[in-house]
Amino acid sequence: MKLMEGFxxxxxxxxxxxxxxxxMSIFRKRLxxxxxxxxxxxxxxxxxxxxxxxxxxxxxxxxxxxxxxxxTYTVGYITQSSTILEFSPxxxxxxxxxxxxxxIASEIGTMRVTEQIDALEIMGVNSLNFLVLPKVTAxxxxxxxxxxxxxxxxxxxGWIALVLSDLSSTETYIYGIRYYFEMSNVWYALTKxxxxxxxxxxxxxxxxxYVKGGSLEVGRSSTQAVVSSSVAIxxxxxxxxxxILLS
Amino acid sequence: xxxxxxxxxxxxxxxxLKDISATFEKGKVNxxxxxxxxxxxxxxxxxxxxxxxxxxxxxxxxxxxxKMNRVERTSIRQEIGMLFQGSALFDSMTVxxxxxxxxxxxxxxxxxEMHTRVNFCxxxxxxTGRNSLFPSECSGGMQKRIGIARAIAMNPKYLFCDEPNxxxxxxxxxxxxxxxxxxxxxxxxxxxxxxxxxxxVMEIGDNILFIHxxxxxxxxxxNNIISTENPEVTSFVYASEFMKEIKDSIIEKNKxx
Ligand SMILES: Nc1ncnc2c1ncn2[C@@H]1O[C@H](COP(=O)(O)OP(=O)(O)O)[C@@H](O)[C@H]1O
Ligand SMILES: [Mg+2]
Numbered sequence: 001m002k003l004m005e006g007f008x009x010x011x012x013x014x015x016x017x018x019x020x021x022x023x024m025s026i027f028r029k030r031l032x033x034x035x036x037x038x039x040x041x042x043x044x045x046x047x048x049x050x051x052x053x054x055x056x057x058x059x060x061x062x063x064x065x066x067x068x069x070x071x072t073y074t075v076g077y078i079t080q081s082s083t084i085l086e087f088s089p090x091x092x093x094x095x096x097x098x099x100x101x102x103x104i105a106s107e108i109g110t111m112r113v114t115e116q117i118d119a120l121e122i123m124g125v126n127s128l129n130f131l132v133l134p135k136v137t138a139x140x141x142x143x144x145x146x147x148x149x150x151x152x153x154x155x156x157x158g159w160i161a162l163v164l165s166d167l168s169s170t171e172t173y174i175y176g177i178r179y180y181f182e183m184s185n186v187w188y189a190l191t192k193x194x195x196x197x198x199x200x201x202x203x204x205x206x207x208x209x210y211v212k213g214g215s216l217e218v219g220r221s222s223t224q225a226v227v228s229s230s231v232a233i234x235x236x237x238x239x240x241x242x243x244i245l246l247s
Numbered sequence: 248x249x250x251x252x253x254x255x256x257x258x259x260x261x262x263x264l265k266d267i268s269a270t271f272e273k274g275k276v277n278x279x280x281x282x283x284x285x286x287x288x289x290x291x292x293x294x295x296x297x298x299x300x301x302x303x304x305x306x307x308x309x310x311x312x313x314k315m316n317r318v319e320r321t322s323i324r325q326e327i328g329m330l331f332q333g334s335a336l337f338d339s340m341t342v343x344x345x346x347x348x349x350x351x352x353x354x355x356x357x358x359x360e361m362h363t364r365v366n367f368c369x370x371x372x373x374x375t376g377r378n379s380l381f382p383s384e385c386s387g388g389m390q391k392r393i394g395i396a397r398a399i400a401m402n403p404k405y406l407f408c409d410e411p412n413x414x415x416x417x418x419x420x421x422x423x424x425x426x427x428x429x430x431x432x433x434x435x436x437x438x439x440x441x442x443x444x445x446x447x448v449m450e451i452g453d454n455i456l457f458i459h460x461x462x463x464x465x466x467x468x469x470n471n472i473i474s475t476e477n478p479e480v481t482s483f484v485y486a487s488e489f490m491k492e493i494k495d496s497i498i499e500k501n502k503x504x
Pocket of ligand 1 (some may be wrong): 288
């Protein structure tokens with residue numbers, strides 16, 4: 001019952017968020033702030049995660065390949081397909097749900113409990129549109145960039161790990177990456193991460209915007225925001241995989 | 248002028264406002280007083296539409312706010328300035344950006360005109376030259392004054408102040424009260440101020456509405472509040488022994504005359 005009510009409130013919120021901004025010049029300014037906050041500031045974390053996980057995927061594949069029947073370029077192929085299909089779009093989004101999601105929920109939640117949102121509404125500003133639309137737009141625009149960046153760095157991470165531990169040569173690894181490379185998988189990954197970016201921002205904003213109480217509740221709602229957006233990402237991932245890959 | 252007619256408001260099962268009617272006059276400081284938790288803030292937030300009322304009318308110069316949709320409300324909201332209990336300044340913006348915000352959002356002015364207006368408002372609240380500070384770098388009294396500057400930036404017809412001097416020392420508190428009174432008289436604003444501070448009541452209470460348990464319990468002004476017989480009001484006014492003694496001495500004086 002509570003859950004259904006929550007869903008209703010969430011979709012109602014979306015209808016208020018997605019309206020034309022009151023003033024384009026202010027929207028543009030806010031968008032650039034959010035591109036920095038959500039996008040640029042996430043680059044170090046994404047870089048770190050991607051290069052290490054890419055390295056680990058490559059090493060584990062290489063060390064498990066005792067079967068001489070498998071061609072040596074399999075390592076590159078598997079690293080490529082697993083990062084592009086799942087790791088970069090899904091795992092990176094889950095990590096960003098933690099970073100970006102908690103950030104957004106606590107920012108908007110603090111504005112709620114300190115009456116800053118009331119102050120916006122009093123002036124006649126559509127506070128949901130003003131606060132959330134630039135964030136959603138920034139996430140939808142920048143998540144694909146982050147994910148492409150992550151794919152590239154994972155492959156580089158895998159390459160460095162393999163060469164350092166002498167498990168494969170550069171040529172074989174690159175051959176493996178290019179072997180059976182399907183551009184449609186990249187498009188699939190980008191579609192997914194756009195959806196995930198949307199989910200993270202809107203769900204976290206929802207938890208922040210409707211928080212009641214004080215700083216304790218803000219903390220709680222930001223944890224709740226991360227949990228709920230992560231679950232939503234997993235469910236959406238499952239549905240999207242069914243829809244796109246199996247159709 | 249703002250008229251409130253038979254307003255009811257509940258949260259869940261608890262009814263916070265019970266059939267409240269009141270009139271707030273133009274060019275006057277209209278006070279809402281009463282004990283903590285008796286519905287003063289809820290009433291103010293209902294009037295400005297931050298809470299939806301269940302029944303009743305709220306008329307801004309005869310226009311029924313409750314019946315309006317979001318777009319129609321926006322035009323009235325631009326005539327409202329509000330100072331919140333915790334100031335509610337945008338903490339990611341400087342003092343100047345805070346005061347300029349409503350202008351940027353709604354006015355078609357050049358950058359230069361906006362700066363002139365912002366500086367005028369800051370000067371009005373004695374904060375000239377503090378443009379580039381952040382709210383976190385300002386004292387409580389300064390934050391209230393920035394809040395007032397932001398509230399008057401759009402030349403409001405209606406000004407709401409929720410406990411404008413709570414958390415301030417007595418001297419700064421009086422400064423804020425005086426500022427609110429001056430601005431009200433100067434620009435002929437309909438001001439509604441919430442307070443539970445007797446100093447403010449005696450200083451600026453042109454009209455007083457006493458809220459008790461969500462009811463309109465008593466109305467009057469600063470002159471007749473000291474002599475009222477209403478037990479709840481007297482126990483509010485003379486809460487401290489000190490005030491009781493003053494009351495007794497006043498009565499004593501009047502007898503001797
Ligand atoms: N958003 C809300 N949800 C539920 N109850 C509320 C809400 N806001 C205020 N109340 C309740 O309404 C009553 C009056 O509160 P309020 O108007 O803030 O008091 P005050 O007179 O001190 O300003 C309190 O009992 C408070 O708990
Ligand atoms: Mg209050």
